[in-house]
Amino acid sequence: MKEPRTEEIQKGNLKIKIKYTGKTEVYGEDYEEEILLRAEIVEGIYVTGPDGKEINICDSAPDYIRFFGPLKIGDGFDDDNGVITFDDLNRDGSLLGLLHEMGHSVVNRRYRDEVKIDQGWPQKTRETKVKEERGSWGWALMKYREFLEQGINLAPEFSSREKIKDYVKESLLTHDIAGRAVELAYKERKAEDVAGTEFWRSVEPQDLDQMIDDFLDNPAVEFNDTFVPREEIKRSFGLRK
Numbered sequence: 555m556k557e558p559r560t561e562e563i564q565k566g567n568l569k570i571k572i573k574y575t576g577k578t579e580v581y582g583e584d585y586e587e588e589i590l591l592r593a594e595i596v597e598g599i600y601v602t603g604p605d606g607k608e609i610n611i612c613d614s615a616p617d618y619i620r621f622f623g624p625l626k627i628g629d630g631f632d633d634d635n636g637v638i639t640f641d642d643l644n645r646d647g648s649l650l651g652l653l654h655e656m657g658h659s660v661v662n663r664r665y666r667d668e669v670k671i672d673q674g675w676p677q678k679t680r681e682t683k684v685k686e687e688r689g690s691w692g693w694a695l696m697k698y699r700e701f702l703e704q705g706i707n708l709a710p711e712f713s714s715r716e717k718i719k720d721y722v723k724e725s726l727l728t729h730d731i732a733g734r735a736v737e738l739a740y741k742e743r744k745a746e747d748v749a750g751t752e753f754w755r756s757v758e759p760q761d762l763d764q765m766i767d768d769f770l771d772n773p774a775v776e777f778n779d780t781f782v783p784r785e786e787i788k789r790s791f792g793l794r795k
């Protein structure tokens with residue numbers, strides 16, 4: 555066991571402290587050798603805003619989740635192992651990306667029964683994948699706004715709402731966030747991921763824009779089970795419900 559330690563990062567007006575438990579774990583046994591690693595378990599990611607208010611981002615994740623990072627595989631959610639990995643927190647969009655992966659840890663379970671019917675990850679229906687991505691961003695932006703109301707802007711590197719929207723769009727259209735992990739680790743999953751990306755590219759740009767506006771203006775509705783997307787969005791997204 556290593557000594558517990560803390561890493562400090564300054565990001566815009568945020569002070570970020572990654573606290574490590576000192577415990578390590580070999581993580582990624584399914585991965586290629588390149589990223590088979592002994593990861594330190596994160597105790598918390600504490601963020602202090604300009605007025606001194608401190609939050610631990612990890613507290614918002616379900617209890618079964620352990621956090622590893624920063625890792626070169628970048629942001630990712632591993633349902634089988636209950637792990638969220640994160641990227642270098644200095645990278646643009648890193649904290650939004652982390653919230654998005656936490657969103658997956660909350661949202662994907664909602665569709666577990668559908669996945670079971672589809673016999674697991676690679677056979678997930680397009681609709682399930684789409685709902686997971688949509689719901690995870692809805693959850694992420696709901697949390698983003700909650701923290702903002704507490705005086706902590708988790709995206710200080712983005713100077714405007716448009717830049718946040720561009721980041722979310724880029725994530726959906728290129729799946730850049732997961733892309734690196736997928737490329738390094740899950741070659742067999744890549745086709746699945748590309749299919750997801752192609753889907754988002756097929757969505758009318760104004761509907762994609764509207765969806766993110768909906769998230770930002772009232773994200774809770776998108777995350778809420780009872781939320782029903784507007785008809786034109788359902789049509790554009792090819793959603794049955």
Ligand SMILES: [Zn+2]
Pocket residue numbers: 654658686687690732
């Ligand atoms: Zn995602």
